[in-house]
Amino acid sequence: MMALVPTSNRNSNGDNPNAEKVCDILQEIRDEFRTIRTFVSKQPQSNNNNVDVNNLSEMLARAEHTVKERTDDVLNMLNGNTVTTLTFNQLRGGRQPTQDGSMFDQFNQYQQYRDGANGISRDKIYNSRQRHNEGMPIVSIGAQQQRLVAPGAVARLEYEAKILRNPFNKRNRQLLHDNYGIQLPIIERQQRNSLSKNLLSGKTTEPVGILPLKSRRNPIDYPVPLTSDDAKRGIISLVERGIIPQGAHITLEPPPIQPKKSSLNDPALRARTYVREEPTTSVYHLEPPNIKQLAITDKTLSSPPLIDHISSGTLTEPSEKDLNLLFAPNKHYESTTLESRKSSANQTLKGSLIATNSGGIGSLVGRPLPTPASNFEYKKTFRLIIQNGSTKDQTEDFLQFRQFYCLMWGSIVTVLRILEKLMHDYAIPVAFINGEKVSELAQTIEFEHKPTLEELLSTLINRDEVEELIKKPGRRFFGSGGKERAAIAIQSFWRCFRDRRAYIRLRKRKWAAGVIALTWLTHVKLSKVRRQLKIIRNRQVDVFKTKQNELRRKWSSISTNRRVIVHIPSLGLSHRIRRKLNNLPVRENYQIGRLCDLDDSNVDIIYVSPMSINEEILQYYNKLMNLRSSIEQNTEQGSSSTVLNTSERFMIVVPEALHSFPMHNMCLATLLKYSPRALKRIKNLIKGRDAYIVTGVSHADDLYIAEYLDIPIFGCEPEVSYLYSTKSGSKRIFEASKVPVPFGEYDIYNQQHLLESLAQLIVEHLDVQRWLFKIDDDFDGLGIAYCDVVTYLPCYKNVLKEAARFGDKWSNRWAQEHSYAKILSELPDVLEQHTICVNKTEYNNWQDYLKVFLAQGGIVEAYPPSDSVTAITVCLSIEPDGHHTIICSGDHLHAESQFSCWGLSFPQSSVESHELNLYCAQIVEQCKQRDIYGYVDIDFVTFIDAKTDKQQIWVVDLSIGYSEHVSLSRVTRFVTTGHFDPQTHLFTTKVKQAKRLRNWQGSAPEYNTVERNRYAVWSSRLHHSNLSVLHYSVFFQMCRAHGVGFDIREQQGSVFTLLECDRHENIGMITIGDTLQNTLSNFAYNLNAINQEITTASMKGRSNFILAINDIENILGITQENASNGSTAMTTS
The missing domain is CATH 3.40.1180 (Undecaprenyl pyrophosphate synthetase)
Known part of the structure; x- marks a missing residue:
């Protein structure tokens, strides 16, 4: 059944008066029917006549509908008009404002009537009418529209437009030429050459290479390199040749087909039918100048419930919900209407509202012009509901969501099932799901990606509430089957704990077994390496001894011949x-x-x-x-x-x-x-x-x-050299040599031995104020510490009284027992608080020093009980044939530490030479017995004994090896051609002295060679950080400007030894003079001059020059004092 709305149109010439008269008559009849129906509906009704009134209204509606159909038939017969049908689905989308002023009054009257009516019966009648009329097409002819083009002309123009849109139509070329003056080019069809009947034999492609035999048999072998020709043949060729495995997953980047969301219609309207409209746009994008489009009303279409109700022909009024839908603004369809108006170049015509029987509500039904399909993509936010672990699949949003994402519905169902399980497991009452986010997550599911909890929660609209419940401890056991899940969880956790404990135990055992095996293998390999090294070292020692014996036999010839x-x-x-x-x-x-x-x-x-x-x-x-x-x-x-x-x-x-x-x-x-x-x-x-x-x-x-x-x-064997170069090893040689040594104890390896030996030494030697601790294998005085025990020992005065009381019997052990016990009890605290380490950068306190001391071994010895102590070094050479020679001897100069030799004044002048020679000879004899050969340095200290008022000498150290003092003595002897007498410890040089001539002798001066004593002061440890900014050439010019140099004629002056070429911070210097005082003064002058030249107020640098100068000045003061005392004694005598 179709509802027809008559529309009057002009003829091709623009005049059709008969049609206008017929339309006016029929319109008046319809208005009268509407007035009668409105009057009937306004009459007061009661239960008795309610049925009669309803029957009368239905009869009027059917009569009105019959008049309307006859009106359309008459118009079609008169004008030859085409009927276009529209479904209700096409009319539900929009709403147009009415121009009829009485329409709002009619709705007000309807509202008053609806307030007193029975809503339930109206809803039932309306729903039944809506189901009956759904999908019924409506024709909008619009009797009140402006008449633009005659119906026949419109049909003809539409037919021509269809021809223009189809380029394959036979009349397309002629119609373009007639209407627009466009002459399309004539494309002649190319004639194909007939195929030759002679078949060509042979291959049309070149053979491709196959994989090497090694690669075919071993698939995991290195891949075969590809050439550009192989890449041009394509992937299929590579797969056939075996370069790419048969089961390889090949993905094209970028893919040839890009997925894109399709634009779907409203899912609620999917069951309704539409009349397909041919677009009026030409394929050539041309617009005929004389084509007039169909009229379109300026009002939007009314809502579907109201249209269904009106077209049903019943006298029941629409519900309140329908009225709200009618007058509610719809932004989506308003924007669509606006776009439709713009696309049609604003060529729209206003229509009229066709009224129904009196008392009914009119609606404006307009037909939009056929336009090309819009690019607008229908999309909205879908709100899905999961309640008690089940998705509400009958809601409108769900149905629309399923229709919109029908192409990827399988992945979406997977996500929804995961969400349902999550909500069911955690007993979530209600969860609102964002459909768009579900679709985005479903795309990741397609790539075999398992969604995480965070990704699942991101799809929820009420995420905060759901997340709070999920994170609540024990929430997963609240739902149905919670007890079973709790039991499963407890069992799984217990099994996990049990198995993990067993696994950890197994892993520890495997680790222990691996460590044991690795340690054993390492031990075996190290033992093997040690055995090999021991064999190699034994062989090297045997070769060394063999060569040593050979050197001992041939030394007399080797030392005098070329070597x-x-x-x-x-x-x-x-x-x-x-x-x-x-x-x-x-x-x-x-x-x-x-x-x-x-x-x-x-x-x-x-x-x-x-x-x-x-x-x-x-x-x-x-x-x-x-x-x-x-x-x-x-x-x-x-x-x-x-x-x-x-x-x-x-x-x-x-x-x-x-x-x-x-x-x-x-x-x-x-x-x-x-x-x-x-x-x-x-x-x-x-x-x-x-x-x-x-x-x-x-x-x-x-x-x-x-x-x-x-x-x-x-030299000697390294092991022997190391053994007797230690402090304890040298003590053994000194004891065997019967030379005077300081009071002390050696080979100390535990703290109890240290304390007991020190307490006993203090008791036996009460006059010693300072005691020294020396680590065995340390070097250059870096392992020395000292403590003034007597000064800080609380019981020292009582011990002195005890010693005075016992007198000569004090040397007996029974007399010393009480004092020994007191000293032993007080000694640890004194050492802890008052011990001073020479190397403070390495040993911060007594405990650090004691740890190394006990680990390496060491000695305790007395410091000379005097305020003036002089250290002496004698350098010897023990030749392989047994002869020994004293190379040089000298008194120590100190800078950084009084226990480290910074330089020497050569030769020594503190001790009688024959006494030193005697001690050196005794020590050399013991060294030869222990196969010690080569260069040896022996250190002595001399002081005035307060008890005897005589000079005393102690032998304190032995160093085996070539020293810097030997090398500097070689330089001194080299530049002066001097000779050192080991018996007298004097260094002499031969100097040419001019003879005195008389006045009458005018010949060339004659020279006599005389021997002069020379003294030298040397040090190779001059350090100044500012020397690094000077080149050596600039340094020598600076020295020459200050008179620092060497006089070849007098064989006096200063000579330098250059040590490094990178930083220049260290340098050696030898100063030679005729007397010891002059030599010391010149050495100090040279240091002072260099220091002043390279030091500024802003760049002082690090240096030991000042410390050395202070020590030399102290020595000069003592020398002058000794000289004055000697001259006074001679005068007195």
């Missing part, structure tokens, strides 16, 4: 000491004066340098070596042959591994061991010549070098 001395100034100290020394290479290079062994014309020198040597330092030592010939000839320059000879007699070798181990602080012997090129070079230099090695402090790697070079070592 090569390989100097390796290595400090083979223990690793514990070397890792604490920051300037180990500089300390090793203190001995660079070994080059001055060239004073013997039969000696060639190979010096292994512990530091890099640049051209400037090499040039300086070349000049220094050539200075010897100038001194001998008493001229400024030597002969060219002598210069050439000297420059060829020494060679400096720098190991290539010098900077390979910066963090290990290795000694030079170890670095040379790991420098095969340097070893090979040295071996080539000494090939076929007599040679031997002179080391510094012996190290085990010296044996390797000697074995590789196949030459002997001028």
Whole structure:
């Protein structure tokens, strides 16, 4: 059944008066029917006549509907008009404002009537009418519209528009030419060449290579490299050849088909039918100038419930809900109508509202112009509900959501099932789900991604409430089946705990077994390596002893003939000491004066340098070596042959591994061991010549070098050297030599032994004020600590009284027992609080020092009980044949510490020489018995004994190895051509002195050679941080400006030893003079001049110059005092 609304149109000429008259008559009939129906509906009703009134209203409605159908038929017959149908689904979308002013009055009357009517019966009738009329098409002809184009012309124009939109129509070309003057080009169809009947045989593609046999048999082999030709053949070719495995998952990036959300209609309207409208837009995007579009009303369509109700023909009125839908603003359809108006270039016409029977509510039904499909995508926020773990699938939002996302509904169902399970497990009453976020999460499900709890909660609208319930402890056991889940959880947790405990126990056992196995394997391998090393060391020791015996037999001939001395100034100290020394290479290079062994014309020198040597330092030592010939000839320059000879007699070798181990602080012997090129070079230099090695402090790697070079070592075995260089080892030699030593105890390895021995020493020697503690294997006084025990011991005065009371019997142990017990009880606190460590950077307190002292072993000895103590060092050489020679002797100069030798004044002048020689001879005899050969330094201290008022000497230390004092004495002897007398300890040089001539003698002056005593003060430990800013050339010019230099004629002055080429902070200096006082004064003057030149108020730097100057001034004061006392004694006598 169709509801027709007549629409009057003009003919092709614009005039149709008969049709207008018929339309007016029919409109008046319909108005009368509406008035009658309205009047009937306003009559008061009662229960008796209610049925009659309803029947009358239905009869009027059917009559009105019949008149309306006949009106449309008449119009169609007269005008030949086409009927266009619209469904209710097309009319539900929009609402147009009415222009009829009485429409609002009618609705007010309807509202008053509805308030007193029975709502339930009206709703039932309305719903039944809506279901009956749903989908019924409506034709809008609009009797009150403006008549634009005749109906026949409209049909003809629409037909032509269809032809224009179809480029394949036969009349398309002619119609474009007639209406728009467009002549389309004629495209002739290309004639195809007939196929040849002769078939060509052969291959049309080139054969492709196959995989190598190795790759075919071993799929996990390295992939075959691809060429550009292989890539051009495509993926299928690669799969067929086997380069890409058959089961490989191939993904194209970017994919050839991009997924995109489809634009769907409203799901609520999916069951309704639409009349397909052909678009009026031409495929050529042309708009005919003479085509007039169909009229469209300026009012929006009324809501579907009201339209259904009106078109049903019943006299029941719409409900309040329908009226609200009618007048409620609909922004979505208003915007759609606005876009439709703009797309049609605002070519719209206003329509009229067709009224029904009197008392009914009119509606405006308009038909929009057929326009192209809009790009608008229908989309809204879908609100889904999960209540008690089940999704409400009958809600309007759910149905629309399912229709909108029908293409990916499978993934969405998966997400919804997960959400349902989550809500069911945690007994969530109600959860509101955001459909858009569910769809986004469903896309990740498609890629086999399991959503996390955070992602699931992100889809909830009421997330805060749901999350609070989920995070509540035990919430998952509140729902149905909670007890079963709790039991499962308890069982699973218990099984997890049990299995994990068993697994941890198993893992610990496996770990322990692995550790035991690894430790055992490591032990086995280390034992094997130790055995191999022991064999190698034994072999090296055997080779060393063999070469030593050979050197002992041939020493008389080797020492007088041409020979090569390989100097390796290595400090083979223990690793514990070397890792604490920051300037180990500089300390090793203190001995660079070994080059001055060239004073013997039969000696060639190979010096292994512990530091890099640049051209400037090499040039300086070349000049220094050539200075010897100038001194001998008493001229400024030597002969060219002598210069050439000297420059060829020494060679400096720098190991290539010098900077390979910066963090290990290795000694030079170890670095040379790991420098095969340097070893090979040295071996080539000494090939076929007599040679031997002179080391510094012996190290085990010296044996390797000697074995590789196949030459002997001028020294003793490293183990022997280490044993007797310790403080306790030297005490054994001194005891066997029967030389005077300080009171003390050695080989102390526990605290009880230390305290008992110190308490006994204090009781026996009450006159000793200070006691020294020395670690066995320490170096250069760094392991010394001292304590003035007598000053801080509370019971000391009582002990003195006890000793005075016992008198001569005090030496008995029974007399000392009480005092010994008191001292032993008080001694720990005194040592803890009042012990001072020399090396404060390493040992902060007594406990730190004591820990190392007891671990390494040490000695306790008395400090000389005097205010004036002088330390002396005697350097000896014990030759392989047993002869020994005193090379030099000197008094100590101190700077940083009074227990460390900073420099020497040469020769010594504090003790009678024959007494020193006697002690040295006794010590040398014991050294030879213990196979100690080479260079040895013996330290003495001398002081005036307060009891006897006589000078006393103690032997305090023994150092085995080549020292810096030996090297500096070589430089002194080299530049002065002097001679040291070991018997008298005097250093003399031969100086040419001019004879005195008479006035009448005018010939050239004659010179006599006379011997003069010379004194020297040297130190290789001059340190100033500001020296690094000066080049050596600038430094020498500065010294020359201050008169610091060497006089070749007088053989007096100062000579420097350059140690490093990088930082220049360390330097050595030797000052030579005719008297000890002048030499000390010149040395202090040189230090002061250099310090003033390189020090400013803003850049003082770090230096030991001032400390050395202060010590020299103290020595000068004591010397002058002794000289004045000596002269006074001689005058008195």
